[in-house]
Amino acid sequence: MSDRLTSLTHRDADWAGLRVVVTGLGISGFAAADALLERGARVIVVDAGNGTTEQSERARILGILDADVRLGPEHVTDLPQYADGQVDLVVTSPGWRPDQPVLAAAASHGIPIWGEVELAWRMRPATGAAPWLTVTGTNGKTTTVQMLEAILRADGLRALAVGNVGTPIIEALLDPEPYDVLAVELSSFQLHWSESISAMASCVLNVAPDHLDWHGGEAAYAASKAKIYERTQVACVYNVDDPATEAMVEEADVVEGCRAIGFTLGTPDLSMLGVVEDVLADRAFVAERKTSAAELGTLRDLTWGDLTGGSDTAPPPHLVADALAAAALARAYGVSTAAVQRGLRDFRPAEHRITEVGQIDGVRFVDDSKATNPHAAAASLRAYESIVWVAGGQLKGAEVDALVADAADRLRGAVLMGQDRDQIAAALGRHAPDVPVIKVPSGHTTDVTGVMDEAIEAALTLARPGDVVLLAPAAASLDMFDNYGVRGELFTESVRRRAGGAIS
Incomplete structure (x- = not known):
C-alpha cells in the first residue's frame, strides 16, 4: 500500500477504495472526510464527542x-478496523496528540498518518495548482497571514x-473558482x-516554548516548526532578531x-527587509540591493485608528515584524511594492x-486575548509603558519567569x-515583588461573566x-x-457594562 500512497500526489490520482480513518469531526476533519469520499475513498470518522449540534449535522451529511x-x-480507544482488511491510512485533525490511542495504534502497526494539511497538499490539482506561502511561529501567525492576504x-x-x-x-483547494x-x-x-509540502515561500516568525505538553519538549516543538522550510522553492523567510529561525533555514x-531572506526591526542588511527611520525597506527583492532599497510603506501605514491606539501612536514592534514578514513572502511571489x-x-x-476596547476614567482597556502563550503576551506587554496586566489560564507546560522579569x-x-x-x-x-497582585474569582467558579466583571473591578x-489594562493572558482559555x-x-x-454602556 505504501507505493499506492506515494502515488497520491494530486486530486485526480486513484483514491478509490482507499480505506481511511479520519480522527476528529471538527471543521478540518469534516473537510478531509468530505474530500476523500468525493474521490471514492472509504472513510470511518471517529470523535470522542457525544454529538453537539454541529457534530450531529456533520455526521448526518457524511452519513449520506x-x-x-x-x-x-x-x-477513540483503539484503531477501528475494516471488515475486509487493514486500514490503509489515518488522516488526523491537528489537535490529536501522537500518543492518543487511535494514533498510537496506527503507528504501532506501521499505518501512515497524515495531517489534514498533508492531505490538502496531495489534493491539489495535477496542473496549475495555486502556490502556497506558508507561515508558522509561536506568535503572530494569524496576523501575518491576514496581512499577506490583504497585500496579495x-x-x-x-x-x-x-x-x-x-x-x-x-476547502479552498476544492473551491470551484481556483485561487491564484x-x-x-x-x-x-x-x-x-506533514511530510511533502513544498511551499513557494515559507516563514518561521519566532520560536519560544509553547505546547510542550503536546510535543513533549522544546526540541520536538522547534523541530515541528522547522519542517515548514523543507522543500521551499523560492524564499525561506527568517527573523533576524530570533537566531533560532535562521538556524532552521541553514539546516533545511x-x-x-x-x-534565505531576513526581516528585522533594525536597518536591513543585504537580502533583508527592515526599517529605516519610519520606512519599511526592502533590500532583498530589488535588482540594485547592494546599494539601494525599495520603499514598501511607512510605520504610519500600520496604524489603524482605535484598533492600535490611534494614528498618532507608533505601532507595536510585533506588528511591524509581522508586516515585514508578510511583505517578504508577498515579494517572493512577485507582488509590487505599491x-x-x-x-x-x-x-x-x-x-x-x-x-x-475603550476607556474608563482615563484608563485604556486593550483586548489581546489571542496572546495564549508567554511569547505572545511578552510582545503585547512591550507595547505599553504602564500596565495593569490581566492574565492566567492554562500555561500548557510553559514557564513565565522570563516574561515576568522582562515586563x-x-x-x-x-x-x-x-x-x-x-x-x-x-x-x-x-x-516583581512590589507589584500588587489580585487573584479572581473570590467566589465565582463557573460564572465566567462574573469572573470577568470581578477582574475589571480589580483592575x-x-x-x-493613563494606564492600560491589558488582557494578555499568556495562557490558553479552555479551563x-x-x-x-x-x-x-x-x-x-464587561468593560462596556462598567462604563454604563458608553465607551469613551
Whole structure:
C-alpha cells in the first residue's frame, strides 16, 4: 500500500477504495472526510464527542455520503478496523496528540498518518495548482497571514488566508473558482503530521516554548516548526532578531536556488527587509540591493485608528515584524511594492489581537486575548509603558519567569485568573515583588461573566489615569472559556457594562 500512497500526489490520482480513518469531526476533519469520499475513498470518522449540534449535522451529511461516523469516547480507544482488511491510512485533525490511542495504534502497526494539511497538499490539482506561502511561529501567525492576504489582494490576485487561521486548506483547494495563491497559517501540530509540502515561500516568525505538553519538549516543538522550510522553492523567510529561525533555514533541505531572506526591526542588511527611520525597506527583492532599497510603506501605514491606539501612536514592534514578514513572502511571489503598501493600509487586525476596547476614567482597556502563550503576551506587554496586566489560564507546560522579569518595570499591578494563576503569581513574587497582585474569582467558579466583571473591578482599583489594562493572558482559555474569542468578548462586554454602556 505504501507505493499506492506515494502515488497520491494530486486530486485526480486513484483514491478509490482507499480505506481511511479520519480522527476528529471538527471543521478540518469534516473537510478531509468530505474530500476523500468525493474521490471514492472509504472513510470511518471517529470523535470522542457525544454529538453537539454541529457534530450531529456533520455526521448526518457524511452519513449520506456513505461515511461510517462513530461518535463517543468508546470509539477513540483503539484503531477501528475494516471488515475486509487493514486500514490503509489515518488522516488526523491537528489537535490529536501522537500518543492518543487511535494514533498510537496506527503507528504501532506501521499505518501512515497524515495531517489534514498533508492531505490538502496531495489534493491539489495535477496542473496549475495555486502556490502556497506558508507561515508558522509561536506568535503572530494569524496576523501575518491576514496581512499577506490583504497585500496579495491589493495586487489584484484571488487570494485567501487558510489553514490554522480558520478556513481549511482543502476547502479552498476544492473551491470551484481556483485561487491564484494561498496564504497558509500552519501550527506546530499541523506541521508535525506533514511530510511533502513544498511551499513557494515559507516563514518561521519566532520560536519560544509553547505546547510542550503536546510535543513533549522544546526540541520536538522547534523541530515541528522547522519542517515548514523543507522543500521551499523560492524564499525561506527568517527573523533576524530570533537566531533560532535562521538556524532552521541553514539546516533545511530546500529546492536549489531558494534564498534565505531576513526581516528585522533594525536597518536591513543585504537580502533583508527592515526599517529605516519610519520606512519599511526592502533590500532583498530589488535588482540594485547592494546599494539601494525599495520603499514598501511607512510605520504610519500600520496604524489603524482605535484598533492600535490611534494614528498618532507608533505601532507595536510585533506588528511591524509581522508586516515585514508578510511583505517578504508577498515579494517572493512577485507582488509590487505599491501593492504591499496598499495591502498594509487596508489591513485590519483580527478581533482579540491588540484591540483597544475603550476607556474608563482615563484608563485604556486593550483586548489581546489571542496572546495564549508567554511569547505572545511578552510582545503585547512591550507595547505599553504602564500596565495593569490581566492574565492566567492554562500555561500548557510553559514557564513565565522570563516574561515576568522582562515586563516587571512596566507593571502597575496584575489581576490573575484561571487554572495556573498561582504559577504566574509565584513568578511575580520572584521578579516583581512590589507589584500588587489580585487573584479572581473570590467566589465565582463557573460564572465566567462574573469572573470577568470581578477582574475589571480589580483592575480599576490598581490602575491610574493613563494606564492600560491589558488582557494578555499568556495562557490558553479552555479551563474557563469555550475559546480565546469568548474570553476576549467577555472582557469587552464587561468593560462596556462598567462604563454604563458608553465607551469613551
